[in-house]
Amino acid sequence: MAKDKRAKAAAAALQSNKPAQPPRVLVGPSWPPFKPALPVADLSLEPVVPDKVVVLRSFFPRSLCRDFVSVLGTLPLTTTPGKPKRGDALRVNDRYQIDDPKFADRLWSETGLKDAVLNDDVAHLWGGEVIGLNANIRVYRYSPGQFFDAHYDDSNNVLVTAETGDSLPAKTTWTLLLYLTSSSDGCVGGETVFYPYDRQSAKEAIVVSPETGMLLLHKHGHDCMLHEGREVTAGEKWILRTDLCIKR
Numbered sequence: 001m002a003k004d005k006r007a008k009a010a011a012a013a014l015q016s017n018k019p020a021q022p023p024r025v026l027v028g029p030s031w032p033p034f035k036p037a038l039p040v041a042d043l044s045l046e047p048v049v050p051d052k053v054v055v056l057r058s059f060f061p062r063s064l065c066r067d068f069v070s071v072l073g074t075l076p077l078t079t080t081p082g083k084p085k086r087g088d089a090l091r092v093n094d095r096y097q098i099d100d101p102k103f104a105d106r107l108w109s110e111t112g113l114k115d116a117v118l119n120d121d122v123a124h125l126w127g128g129e130v131i132g133l134n135a136n137i138r139v140y141r142y143s144p145g146q147f148f149d150a151h152y153d154d155s156n157n158v159l160v161t162a163e164t165g166d167s168l169p170a171k172t173t174w175t176l177l178l179y180l181t182s183s184s185d186g187c188v189g190g191e192t193v194f195y196p197y198d199r200q201s202a203k204e205a206i207v208v209s210p211e212t213g214m215l216l217l218h219k220h221g222h223d224c225m226l227h228e229g230r231e232v233t234a235g236e237k238w239i240l241r242t243d244l245c246i247k248r
């Protein structure tokens, strides 16, 4: 065998002996059942900023939020390093992330969310035909001292699993945040704040205080408003994050 061929073979052997990647979490948490049956309230979207930010109050009842927090509290959350990658916002919180198409579909179709989002009055907001939620579910816990500095959320190309099991090409267009705790649970601070003019001006701030069980949707990608998760100063802020996905 020629010398360079031997070297190539050795390199290939080394490659195949490379230690395995850390296992990806494939099995999600056992999410609590949606009990009582959802929705518990009339789900009408309330505008916070016209065409940019809307909320759905009492999307989850308080008891369900409590059930979620107690299950999520058993997950291996990871504290994000204080030093972000270049271009990334400084985020200091404890986080868990999983691809869970089944749960994303349940959250979409078994909660009243799908009907509320596809309602004729609001269907024009989303930038296309919404076909479901991003399977990438993120759970954030902010303890005192933790926050998410001002940033913009990106739009991403993803696959959404249809009821038939088929994967459909999709694009995320709006961020979805579900607040599982609030001041009524002892969480102080943690407001989500939007800045309409791309600068962190206190005068221009549009402040959304967490409400237990409230769902917030805001436009992301090109038209995303600068926003932050303010520091929590007491208690814990728990949120669940995913995105609305349109057909691509």
Ligand SMILES: O=C(O)CCC(=O)C(=O)O
Binding pocket: 140, 148, 153, 175, 177, 190, 191, 192, 193, 227, 228, 229, 230, 239, 241
């Ligand atoms: O925690 C918040 O209020 C904001 C979270 C956020 O901006 C994000 O997940 O991109």
Ligand SMILES: [Fe+2]
Binding pocket: 151, 152, 153, 175, 227
């Ligand atoms: Fe964000």
